[in-house]
Amino acid sequence: MTYTVKEIAVALGASAFGATDILITRAAEPAMAGPDDLALAMSLKFAESLAEGRARVAMLWEGADWEALGLEAAIIAPRPRFAMAGLTGMLDQGQGYATGIHPTAFVDPEAVLGADVSVGPLAVISKGARIGAGSVIGPQCFIGWNATLGAGAYLREAVSIGARVTIGDRFIAQPGARIGGDGFSFVTAEPSNVESVRKTLGDQGDAKAQDWTRIHSLGSVTIGNDVEIGMGATIDCGTIRDTKIGDGTKLDNQVHMGHNVVIGRNCLICGQVGIAGSATIGNNVVLAGQCGVNDNIFVGDGVIAGGGTKLMSNVPAGRTMLGYPATQMDKQVEGYKALRRLPRLMRDVVELKKAVFNADKDA
Template identity: 50%
Template sequence: MTPHRIADVAAALGLEHAGDGDLVVRAPAPPAQAGPEELAVAMDPKFLGDLAKGRARAAVLPAGADWQGLGLAAAIFAPRARYAMAGLTARFQHPLDAPAGVHPSAIVDPSAQIGPGASIGPFVVIGRDVTIGANARILSHVSIGAGARIGDDALLMEGVRIGARTRIGHRFVAHPNAVAGADGFSFVTPEPGAVEAAKDRGASDVFGAAATVYVRIHSLGSVAIGDDVELGAGACLDRGTLKDTTIGNGTKIDNLVQVGHNVTVGEHCLLCAHVGIAGSAVIQDRVVLGGKAGVADHLTIGHDSVVAGGSGVGANVPPRSVMIGSPAIKRDEFNRMWMAMRRLPRAMDKLRELTGGLR
């Protein structure tokens, strides 16, 4: 990694430093393993004791830590550890091997418009009438469908698939094998089938070919993605049926997330790994969906809500709610039910005692 002065690192992070600001470090490292040219990361007080196990001369420490007593030559002070970690890792990020220009093995339709400074890697396929913004980095084996538009400073990592007509804003990041613009999972039977019967009557009491042959409803819409959106590895965004599936500015989507057709995701949402959102759901601004949370179709989750990991949302959620469980309910109600369940064995024992052995 590129060497950095302690004073420069602190200035880039907007943090205070003490000691030898000219001391040079080449990479951050855990405190117990850090060598003399590495910056020990000990922002949590519980890691301060590990500094003695390593050989670091400089460290990132909690605000007010006794850096001299820890035997350091220099220190950077981080009052908000995880936020400092974001800036620190960005400062020492490994550079991508993405030289400007089009690799000889790439296939780029003559009608495509490639912005200045863009890098088009090996075996990339770019369809007709595609527009790619300035300084975009398209790594190997990416495919971009006809009519797609991608903004400036995008990063599409290996194997990403961008479907036809998809529109993407600036500074988009897609990790390996992510897909934006797949066909929606939408089928119908010639006659009312088992799912419709289950919804209407609570029983799967239909049978026969007309109720079990599935006919595709095609996705005529596409996907529209705002600025500063990140799409994790293997995540999938399906096209809308008639309108576009939309992802708002600043939203971050983790690995293996599924966003169904016609879904609207607002701005600055956080969708953690294995989240599944069924068709036509609306996720308003600043919603957090924990890992493995599921959202049923045609529901609305209100702005600034948090849904805990593993929860199953089967009804509309008001704004600023905290939901837990499957089916998901408000946190306070969930806690009361959980405490009641924990007391149930003792209550049953007491009931047996009072009734002389109730079974």
């Protein structure tokens, strides 16, 4: 795929300058860019390495002097990183999946496939499944009984979707995503020591050891439009009602969503986040890497939690949280700074004690 500088700029809603008929074959970092590449020098910091490569054209920030940088042409965008999203979409060559249904795939006769659906090698589409038009079902994927995918779904290799899962349009699942397994839900015949600990925050009581009995998952999973699920992410079915993900939400690699969890619209759930059963996450929430969310709590709209944060109780809308247990980010940072000052403070206390002791002896 090749595009002229002008074609790229028009597609991105950006401005083109210089020799706009130069053909671009790929994007590259400035120091590695060749003469047919578009160097992504989107700030002064990155532009400093243009001289290390051979780029003739670069994407730059507003106000950049492209001629002074020795370029023959430039694309200047008001928000270069946003323009980068469109650029990468234009230049993405995909995974090379073939069109049509591969001869080694199994498609149940009672499954319904829309127009132009691609099904890769060794994929399985079960009875009653419905796949929307233009969808791609990659190699070794599994689509369960009566599952529904909307139009334009794109499933990479070895994605599994369980029975009765319902997914909206333009869904993307990265390799190894698992949607619709049974929830981790077990109970004992009599109140257990775990229940005592939850009440007392310490005392196990006198409960005897008991067998765990599984609670079956009668619910499934419902996912809205424009959702993306990362590699190795796992989403449990609900116990009675469905586990839910709202429109536009993105889950990173190795995210785990427990049974009955509800996530709102346009959330970013980053790598290795774990959300325990029956938690409710509002709209536009960002949970950075390795955050943990306790079961049966809510996290309000617009909350941002920094990396490694453990949310143990309800979080009001708009809060910015950090730490374990989580507190407001500015307070947590203030506490970190105080901890770093403790060794010096203790040395000062020791010196003061010596001075007081010596003064008492002299008296």
